[in-house]
Amino acid sequence: MSARVALVGAGQVTRLVAPRLRDRGHELVAVIGRGAAVGRDVGELAGLNPVGIAVRGDLAGALAETRPDVVLMSTASTLAATESALVACITAGAHVISAGEELLAPWASDPARAESIDALARAHGVSVLASGHVDALWVHLPLALTGIVTRLDRLEGTCTRPFAAARSSNAGVAALLGRPAADYPVEHDDAPGSGAAFSSLQAIARGLGLTVTGARATLGPAVREGDAVALLPHGERAIPAGTIAGSARTVELETAEGIALVLHDLARIGDHSTEHWRVTGTPDVELRASATQGLVSTATQMIARIDTALAASPGLHTLSDLPPLRFSPAG
């Protein structure tokens, strides 16, 4: 179904979404950002020809004027950081598809905010959900693999993606690129509460009907065996073998059913997006996938979810409660 779409956030994801909306029959009606992006044509921001839509800085005004059916939001990762923009979109009567990872399983990270966003969305008759690269590749695909087994002991994924040095939230690690690994000490966290790996595993646990009883995480440097070069906003930086090339996070969930859910999330300069999922059970199952450009697959899956958002019941959704994505030749 064709929708009028507004984009909130004028960063990397939005620049990939904007030129692809028309491919699926949707109309781009507004782009809302902040800072230096405001006033710039979104086509030019995406490195293409101008499309006649300048980035605006006034979210409420842009929503009132353009009345989008759906907002695709790619600003920040948590409910707390996106709450005010979510409220503005919901009260303007727009369905929301967020790239924010915490919204994959919002009750697992921030139940109070999840309750309040859910109630507001129900009151305004709109749906709020998350999508992005992780949608098919970190949640629905591993869930489908578990359908093969009659006994499940462990589901474990190793997922690599290019380190997004230009993303503002990665500035801290970007400053360490090429430095000795010891400059990025490994942190252990016995109560992780957010992040792409944590939220994806929580969505998987919910999809499997498992009760999560504990969580652990480690975060440290990702290194490369060979030399690499990082293209940073201020120029190139050499990344010698064995130095910091990004970050590696492992999250493990324990469940009352004794099934372990583990995800190793490696964001590393020079990597492609690859997913390697292993199911230990009866029988063992293994699957490797690759969507070479992870950020493009974030844009395309957010666009593909527009039909889901239009059809879903009002309220805030956990991703695993929604149907898996399918290509549709129509639209």
Ligand SMILES: NC(=O)c1ccc[n+]([C@@H]2O[C@H](COP(=O)([O-])OP(=O)(O)OC[C@H]3O[C@@H](n4cnc5c(N)ncnc54)[C@H](OP(=O)(O)O)[C@@H]3O)[C@@H](O)[C@H]2O)c1
């Ligand atoms: N679900 C997935 O599979 C998936 C995949 C990729 C990315 N993501 C997530 O999607 C988000 C966007 O990624 P990206 O690569 O597009 O990041 P990005 O290039 O840094 O773009 C984010 C943009 O949003 C702006 N922004 C941040 N907070 C804002 C706010 N409160 N109001 C208005 N604008 C705001 C930023 O402005 P400033 O530059 O001024 O901060 C920036 O222009 C990140 O949280 C990322 O982790 C999710």
